[in-house]
Every structure is written in C-alpha cells, then in structure tokens.
Amino acid sequence: MKHWKKGLCGLLAAVLMAPAGLAAPVNGEKGLSDLEGHWAQKEVEAAVASGWVDGYPDGSFKPEKSITRAEFTKMLLDAIHLTPDSETVAWMKAHAKMKDIWGRPTAYTPKLYDMSGHWLTSQGWLDAALYSGMVVPDDYNGKNFRPEKAIARYEIALMTDRALGLVYPASQPVEGELPFTDKEEILDWMKGYVNESVKAGVLKGYPDGSFQPNKTSTRAEAVVMIQRMLEEMEEGIDALDSATTIRVQYRESIPYTHEISDTILQERETDQIQLQVIDNIVYASLNDLYDVQIEMMQENGNTQWEIIGFEWWPIEQKFYVEPMDGFYWEFQYQAGDTTYYWGKWSVHPSYFCEPVRFLYGELMVPICDFSHPKEEPQEGWQAAWDAETQTLTVPMFYYNGWGMIS
Structure with a gap:
C-alpha cells in the first residue's frame, strides 16, 4: 500500500x-x-x-x-x-x-x-x-x-537528517574534524547531524568558512x-521504465528447516510496491513489501499472517517484524544502515548492498543492483532482474515453522 x-x-x-x-x-x-x-x-x-x-x-x-x-x-x-x-x-x-x-x-x-x-x-x-x-x-x-x-541552524540539521533517515549515521563518530572555522561552537552531540546534513547538501557553510550552528x-x-x-x-522515484514489469513470487520453506521449497505457490504482477532507483540500485518500500506478502499469505491459506507483529521505533528509526509464534524470531531494519538483523533477539546480521533509505516516513530497502543483477530471487528481499523482458521478480518467502518472514 x-x-x-x-x-x-x-x-x-x-x-x-x-x-x-x-x-x-x-x-x-x-x-x-x-x-x-x-x-x-x-x-x-x-x-x-x-x-x-x-x-x-x-x-x-x-x-x-x-x-x-x-x-x-x-x-x-x-x-x-x-x-x-x-x-x-x-x-x-x-x-x-x-x-x-x-x-x-x-x-x-x-x-x-x-x-x-x-x-x-x-x-x-x-x-x-x-x-x-x-x-x-x-x-x-x-x-x-x-x-x-x-x-537555529543546528536544529534544522537535526530535523532534516531525521526526515532523510540519517539518525544512524549521524549517531556515529565523525571521522576527522568538521571543516568549519567555528567548529568549537558545534556541540559534540550535534556534530554527526551537522556533518550528515552538509554531506546531503541540505545545509552549507558561509563564505567566511563558518557554520554558525546557533544562528x-x-x-x-x-x-x-x-x-x-x-x-x-525524492531522487529516483518512479525512475523505472514504464515497460518494466514488477512480479512477486511466493514460496514457503520446508517446515522446521531453512530450506526453501522449489514450489512456487503463487506468482503475479503488482503495482502495489513503490520503487526508487538511485545509481543503479532499486529500493522498495518495506511497508509495501510486507503488505503484499501478507496478502499472498492470506490468499494461500497461511493463517500465520494473523500473528505477525510490527513495531516502529521513532527515535532510532527502526522497524521490527515479529511473527509471534512462540519462537520469537524477528527481523530488524534501521534507516541509514546496511546491516539488518534476523533471528531470536535479532542476533544474526545480514547485509544490504546500500543503506536503507527513508522516503516520506517509510523505509526503502535495496532489492536489486542493476550493475550486478541476480538471475533468481534470493532471501532478504533480493530480487531478480531479467533485462530482456524488463521484469523485476521480488521474492516473498515465508519460513514455515520458524516464524520468520523475509
């Protein structure tokens, strides 16, 4: 949606x-x-x-x-x-x-x-x-x-960084010194936010080399x-050619294993997933991906969609997905980070090719790299790209029995 x-x-x-x-x-x-x-x-x-x-x-x-x-x-x-x-x-x-x-x-x-x-x-x-x-x-x-x-300018840096989903990188130590003559006026806790806002081109320094955070x-x-x-x-919104087909493919795992069944339970075209293309990387709305997956679970009679829980952590800009089947497996995504976690208490890291983006308050995860396309859909939302037919196939896997969805 x-x-x-x-x-x-x-x-x-x-x-x-x-x-x-x-x-x-x-x-x-x-x-x-x-x-x-x-x-x-x-x-x-x-x-x-x-x-x-x-x-x-x-x-x-x-x-x-x-x-x-x-x-x-x-x-x-x-x-x-x-x-x-x-x-x-x-x-x-x-x-x-x-x-x-x-x-x-x-x-x-x-x-x-x-x-x-x-x-x-x-x-x-x-x-x-x-x-x-x-x-x-x-x-x-x-x-x-x-x-x-x-x-003040430092507050604008803070809020625009949040709007861009840069809380995670802004919270990391800044490498080197900020390039401003008045850098001593920029408090330690705001340095990362100032740095990220300048890197994004939102705020700039003054001709005299100062930043003037309190101005x-x-x-x-x-x-x-x-x-x-x-x-x-908004870079790259709806940048895909109008002839591109978005196909979603639903499979389940073999019960109580990490093996995915070869049987495709459902496959269809969709226009329900908002996409964004930046530097050959295709990003998709995480909310839309889960909306479509749950819809396909319903259509295939999988009742576990009813017990999938979602959490939004505003301060950290994190998104949790928790199938509540007793195993407490979960997925954790964070805006601005390439790492996402899965497993009990989110202890197993996996990695996206680029950091998760933020678009109008929603997380956008990288699902395809046109420079290195995959031939078949894989775990972690990794879509397959067929250049000849201009078809992007997005995986919808449900790990039956382990309470994990990808």
Missing part, C-alpha cells in the same frame, strides 16, 4: 489548518508581492506551487522574517507528506515503541510539557512530529519545546533547505 500517496490527500486540508502567516492562500497568478528578485524566489515559488507553504493574507511572503520551531516543524512535515491525517502517521502512532525503565519494549508515549493549547497540538501536527520521530522530547531542556522560539533562519532559508532535502529524498 502506497501510504505516502494517501498522505497527499492531507495537503489541501493542511492549507486550511495552518496558522496565518504559514498557509494563508494567495493568488498564485499574481505571485507573492515581496519575492521579485529575491535570491530564493525560485525555491519559494516552487514550494508554494507544491502546496506545502503559502504567503500571508496581504499577498506577501516575508522571506527575511525569522521562522519559529513550530512553523518549521509544520513546514517540514507538510513537505514530506506526514500530515496529521496521513495513513503513514496513523500507522506510526499505532505501532510506536520505546524502552521502559527495565529496557523492555513498551508503547511510545512522548510528552512535551509546554504544548497544551498550541495550534501545533490542536491541529495534530505535534503528534505527527512526535510519532514520526521528527521531534524528540529529550532534545529540549525540561521537555519544553518553546514553539515560538526562532529555530536563526529566515522563512526563505528554511524553504531552500527543505527543497534541498526533498531533492535528496
């Missing part, structure tokens, strides 16, 4: 829900009165055309006005389709997990203490921000968000940074 496609339905409603100054509609034919000749005119007009930002009721945009934390949060979420009424946000909220004081999984219950009555809360944007992991309460002193405070940003600067983030995120 293409969750982000349904998220687009929320964009029109979002325009009506946003506060004045963020989404007060203006006449697109007349344009925004104070953008002519502005350095960010092209980017702002593109954002307005896309529907995730608008001008003020008087027809202006006020590009040099500071943007607040609340305004940037809403703008970012709108741009990546994680609107309050999106299906993806609802899924995240229903499956969100965290660790309790004993280190055990429990329902995620994020809390900011100063958001009662704020428009970000009443309109649903705060829940979208918290359950998607774009905003983490522990980042703020006393868990007070201070929504009307002007947002606040204008509305125009915020739009430009989000546009750069979207360019990085």
